[in-house]
Amino acid sequence: MRHIVLVASLLIAATAPALAASEADFKAAYAAADAAEKEAGSLRNQWLTTETTLKAAKNAADKGDFEAATASAKEAEALARASIVQATGEKDRWKDAEIR
Amino acid sequence: MASTIRVRAIANGDTTEVQALIQHPMDSGFVKDAQGAVIPAHFIQQLSFEHNGKRVFLADWGPAVAKDPYVKFAFKGAAKGDELKISWVDNKGASDSTTAKIQ
Amino acid sequence: MRFVIALVSAALAASVIVSAAPASDAPDPAADAEAFRNYFVTKFPKVKLEDFVNGPYSMNKDMRRQWQEKEEFPPYEFALEAGKEMFAAPFKNGKTYADCFENGGIGVRQNFPYFDAKQGEVITLELALNRCRTANGEAPLSYVKDEMASLTAYMAFTSRGKPFDIKIPDDPRALAAYENGKRYFYTRRGQLNFSCASCHVQSPGERLRAEILAPALGILNAMPIYRSEWAGMGTISRRFITCNSQTRAVPEEAQSEDYRDLEYFLSYVSNGLPISGPGARP
Numbered sequence: 088m089r090h091i092v093l094v095a096s097l098l099i100a101a102t103a104p105a106l107a108a109s110e111a112d113f114k115a116a117y118a119a120a121d122a123a124e125k126e127a128g129s130l131r132n133q134w135l136t137t138e139t140t141l142k143a144a145k146n147a148a149d150k151g152d153f154e155a156a157t158a159s160a161k162e163a164e165a166l167a168r169a170s171i172v173q174a175t176g177e178k179d180r181w182k183d184a185e186i187r
Numbered sequence: 188m189a190s191t192i193r194v195r196a197i198a199n200g201d202t203t204e205v206q207a208l209i210q211h212p213m214d215s216g217f218v219k220d221a222q223g224a225v226i227p228a229h230f231i232q233q234l235s236f237e238h239n240g241k242r243v244f245l246a247d248w249g250p251a252v253a254k255d256p257y258v259k260f261a262f263k264g265a266a267k268g269d270e271l272k273i274s275w276v277d278n279k280g281a282s283d284s285t286t287a288k289i290q
Numbered sequence: 291m292r293f294v295i296a297l298v299s300a301a302l303a304a305s306v307i308v309s310a311a312p313a314s315d316a317p318d319p320a321a322d323a324e325a326f327r328n329y330f331v332t333k334f335p336k337v338k339l340e341d342f343v344n345g346p347y348s349m350n351k352d353m354r355r356q357w358q359e360k361e362e363f364p365p366y367e368f369a370l371e372a373g374k375e376m377f378a379a380p381f382k383n384g385k386t387y388a389d390c391f392e393n394g395g396i397g398v399r400q401n402f403p404y405f406d407a408k409q410g411e412v413i414t415l416e417l418a419l420n421r422c423r424t425a426n427g428e429a430p431l432s433y434v435k436d437e438m439a440s441l442t443a444y445m446a447f448t449s450r451g452k453p454f455d456i457k458i459p460d461d462p463r464a465l466a467a468y469e470n471g472k473r474y475f476y477t478r479r480g481q482l483n484f485s486c487a488s489c490h491v492q493s494p495g496e497r498l499r500a501e502i503l504a505p506a507l508g509i510l511n512a513m514p515i516y517r518s519e520w521a522g523m524g525t526i527s528r529r530f531i532t533c534n535s536q537t538r539a540v541p542e543e544a545q546s547e548d549y550r551d552l553e554y555f556l557s558y559v560s561n562g563l564p565i566s567g568p569g570a571r572p
Contacts, residue, residue, distance in 0.1 A: 133540035181476040
């Protein structure tokens with residue numbers, strides 16, 4: 088009996104953070120991703136993958152699946168951040184590739 | 188409108204080499220346009236080449252042939268100056284034909 | 291006394307080095323073009339200079355044989371004929387494209403793009419054609435669709451064999467446009483982290499899936515092209531946009547400033563190589 092309780096509580100512990108992904112979480116994650124993507128846009132270096140991941144987040148949210156929506160939004164933010172790193176890094180580094 | 192068929196037929200001794208390029212969308216019926224609507228199938232079903240009223244080449248085509256198809260073949264028995272008639276019919280009933288002189 | 295002279299000469303030497311360093315960073319398009327050409331000529335000693343305009347066919351024998359057979363009956367013929375008709379057809383106001391161009395638009399492809407001092411921007415052939423339309427009260431054409439490709443195909447055809455003759459006038463804005471094009475060419479972008487140079491400088495002749503990459507030298511000379519992959523014609527705009535999306539970068543608008551500057555840079559470094567468009571590519 089004690090054994091079962093332990094398993095059950097472990098299960099609850101495992102699912103608890105997932106249950107926490109609410110609409111508010113999604114909105115926050117999406118806003119962060121959107122802001123990062125806009126910043127990438129100002130550097131004229133957006134990625135197609137960021138755009139599709141953002142769209143996927145929105146679609147999932149429209150269906151009420153905030154779990155998946157939040158995950159996608161976070162991934163989109165990571166992608167957008169990577170594109171910003173790329174753009175800032177290439178600001179001068181392109182000169183190394185130049186034929187002289 | 189200009190003809191949809193370009194032909195070049197060159198006689199070399201006994202054999203005549205024919206090349207033809209036909210302008211046609213050759214839609215397979217499986218492709219969607221930008222709005223996601225299926226583009227209906229539209230393709231050449233029969234292409235024929237006639238020399239002096241005698242058919243020397245006949246192609247039964249289907250939707251798997253590429254856009255603006257190109258054909259090349261050779262046949263015997265024609266001479267320089269002879270006429271070669273080329274015609275096609277597609278699955279919507281449209282057709283075109285042209286005549287070329289063998290060079 | 292001798293000590294002083296030594297000091298002075300040491301100072302002089304130092305000042306020479308100091309002034310030389312920024313000089314090598316100052317934009318020098320002529321030196322760039324020479325280095326650019328030398329790079330390809332050294333990398334591909336067997337390829338004749340004027341053959342670079344034939345892109346992948348200059349790199350691969352088998353493809354070349356297929357292409358030569360294809361050229362007997364080229365797939366761009368229909369576009370060429372359509373372009374010729376469109377070019378001659380008058381606008382509603384009775385004028386034609388010929389009125390917008392030097393020499394009636396015949397044999398002028400090699401002069402595009404050029405830097406327009408009045409408007410302070412790079413004018414490509416595609417842009418000039420659409421400006422010509424709007425100036426005559428016609429709606430502009432799409433930059434990637436068949437009509438624009440047909441028109442440029444015809445204009446390239448009448449200019450075949452003429453060497454690219456791109457000029458960079460003594461104008462800081464023109465130089466800035468050239469530099470911006472160069473920056474765009476070498477800058478990595480997209481999730482796959484590719485620059486234009488990654489493929490067309492570092493790997494021409496290599497395969498990218500089933501394709502053979504074309505060298506950047508002379509890459510625009512064959513434009514516009516009929517691509518079997520597209521089952522149709524494509525303009526320079528279309529080529530740039532597709533290249534960008536293939537690296538998973540969000541492409542810019544057709545004829546954006548970056549794209550025009552890029553075309554300016556690429557055409558300039560190919561100066562002297564003959565126009566060979568329209569081309570056929572797999």
